[in-house]
Amino acid sequence: MMTFTLWDILRNLLLAARWTVVLSLVSFIGGGLLGMALLYLRIGKARAGRMFVQGYVELFQGTPLLMQLFLAFFGLGLFGIDVPAWLAAGLALILWTAAFLVEIWRGCVESVARGQWEASASLGMGYVQQMRYVILPQAVRVAVPPTVGFSVQVVKGTALTSIIGFVELSKAGTVVTNATFEPFTVYGLVALIYFALCWPLSKSSQILERKLNVAHRNH
Amino acid sequence: MSLIAITEVKKRFGDVEVLKGINLDVERGEVVAIIGKSGSGKSTLLRCVNGLEMIDDGSIMVAGAQLIDDELHLKALRLKVGMIFQQFNLFPHLSAGRNVMLSQMVVKKTPAREAEAMARRMLERVGLGHKFDAYPDQLSGGQQQRVAIARALSMQPMALLCDEITSALDPELVNEVLAVVKELAADGMTLMMVTHEMRFAREVCDRVVFMHQGRVHEIGPPEEVFGNPRTPELRQFLGAQLVV
Numbered sequence: 001m002m003t004f005t006l007w008d009i010l011r012n013l014l015l016a017a018r019w020t021v022v023l024s025l026v027s028f029i030g031g032g033l034l035g036m037a038l039l040y041l042r043i044g045k046a047r048a049g050r051m052f053v054q055g056y057v058e059l060f061q062g063t064p065l066l067m068q069l070f071l072a073f074f075g076l077g078l079f080g081i082d083v084p085a086w087l088a089a090g091l092a093l094i095l096w097t098a099a100f101l102v103e104i105w106r107g108c109v110e111s112v113a114r115g116q117w118e119a120s121a122s123l124g125m126g127y128v129q130q131m132r133y134v135i136l137p138q139a140v141r142v143a144v145p146p147t148v149g150f151s152v153q154v155v156k157g158t159a160l161t162s163i164i165g166f167v168e169l170s171k172a173g174t175v176v177t178n179a180t181f182e183p184f185t186v187y188g189l190v191a192l193i194y195f196a197l198c199w200p201l202s203k204s205s206q207i208l209e210r211k212l213n214v215a216h217r218n219h
Numbered sequence: 220m221s222l223i224a225i226t227e228v229k230k231r232f233g234d235v236e237v238l239k240g241i242n243l244d245v246e247r248g249e250v251v252a253i254i255g256k257s258g259s260g261k262s263t264l265l266r267c268v269n270g271l272e273m274i275d276d277g278s279i280m281v282a283g284a285q286l287i288d289d290e291l292h293l294k295a296l297r298l299k300v301g302m303i304f305q306q307f308n309l310f311p312h313l314s315a316g317r318n319v320m321l322s323q324m325v326v327k328k329t330p331a332r333e334a335e336a337m338a339r340r341m342l343e344r345v346g347l348g349h350k351f352d353a354y355p356d357q358l359s360g361g362q363q364q365r366v367a368i369a370r371a372l373s374m375q376p377m378a379l380l381c382d383e384i385t386s387a388l389d390p391e392l393v394n395e396v397l398a399v400v401k402e403l404a405a406d407g408m409t410l411m412m413v414t415h416e417m418r419f420a421r422e423v424c425d426r427v428v429f430m431h432q433g434r435v436h437e438i439g440p441p442e443e444v445f446g447n448p449r450t451p452e453l454r455q456f457l458g459a460q461l462v463v
Contacts, residue, residue, distance in 0.1 A: 002397075018329040064248070101273065113308075115304060115306050115308035116308060116310065118271055118302075118304065118308065119302075119304060119308035119309075119310070119367075120310075120322070121251055121270075121271065121293075121297070122269050122271065122302035122304075122371075123297065123321075123322035123326060123370070123371070123374060124291050124298050124322060124326040124327075124374065125295045125322060125325060125326055126294065127290070129325050129326070133321055133325055134310055137312045138310075138311065138312050141312070
């Protein structure tokens with residue numbers, strides 16, 4: 001029987017962790033861009049746009065991410081479209097991330113005091129100008145800490161993609177366990193790597209929150 | 220023709236009729252104080268003149284610009300008439316100077332250099348030339364309100380609406396703001412102000428409007444309104460005010 005050193009295990013897990021990082025980045029950036037587009041509709045004046053985004057958010061927040069992954073992976077297959085695991089994983093995570101970010105950001109935009117809208121309107125600014133120069137600059141400060149905080153959820157969410165066969169950190173953990181029969185060591189290391197990815201994000205969210213508050217102590 | 224013409228204006232919030240047919244003309248250079256109990260509709264009236272509330276009936280004209288609910292008409296109206304709020308509503312992410320510059324650059328497309336010169340002049344005018352780079356949270360309430368006045372003036376409006384602009388201030392800060400308003404009045408600015416400062420209204424205003432239950436209940440020069448109130452409602456209201 002082959003023996004595996006701790007380094008063998010760790011090295012294989014770290015190689016797979018690259019894909020966790022890539023998938024997290026793709027989901028977060030893609031979800032962020034889609035979230036912005038949805039936010040534009042969600043706080044816009046068109047009723048149809050608002051309703052659409054509300055429905056979208058309810059759908060994706062109201063179903064487990066796992067189901068969304070299954071649907072993306074197997075569902076599109078029903079139509080004869082062959083979806084590779086990485087594409088299904090990326091797509092589902094982007095849609096899921098956007099659904100949460102748009103709600104976080106909507107809250108931030110709405111947290112800007114009504115007086116700011118009124119003052120900028122009374123100076124003759126139109127909706128787009130108000131948004132761009134008055135509301136969004138303030139909303140962004142509020143949005144940074146919760147957005148960074150949510151990125152932790154995205155990183156952990158990528159673990160689910162192991163189920164549809166995308167080889168990232170969790171899947172690699174299973175594979176390595178099957179070869180080494182040392183589940184505790186392997187999954188312990190997997191957890192440590194997740195922690196090493198997530199903890200700096202949580203921490204920076206906290207630091208950002210304090211920093212942005214200090215710049216804004218009386219508001 | 221009057222600068223501000225308010226004709227048969229009605230406004231309701233749900234089932235409550237807040238303005239029940241207001242008629243009021245304000246001449247160029249006139250200073251008008253609006254007094255009355257809370258809930259009498261005085262703030263709502265002021266907000267309608269600036270298009271922050273839409274009216275259900277009647278019309279409001281300011282120097283040829285009519286209150287109509289679309290962005291183009293509202294912008295035209297708001298370029299004629301500026302507004303100052305109880306809560307100052309400065310933009311907290313911008314310095315005092317930038318607060319005054321922003322709308323000039325964004326709305327009027329004034330080049331930055333001219334906008335800055337104007338901002339410095341206007342801040343100087345309200346006695347805050349040295350606070351150009353200060354952020355709103357580094358200023359006292361009175362200073363913030365003066366920046367807000369400078370910001371409104373920088374758009375060169377024909378009239379200013381003041382909605383209880385000293386009500387959120389500590390008592391010792393009220394006078395510095397009123398002094399600025401008094402100077403504006405002396406310079407010939409048209410002012411409509413909702414106020415609880417009866418002494419100020421008496422000293423500075425050309426006419427005083429007493430609103431009661433959504434109507435203009437009494438109107439006249441301050442000596443008359445304060446000295447010789449004709450209706451029991453006004454007498455009762457003035458009786459409750461300690462200052463007069």
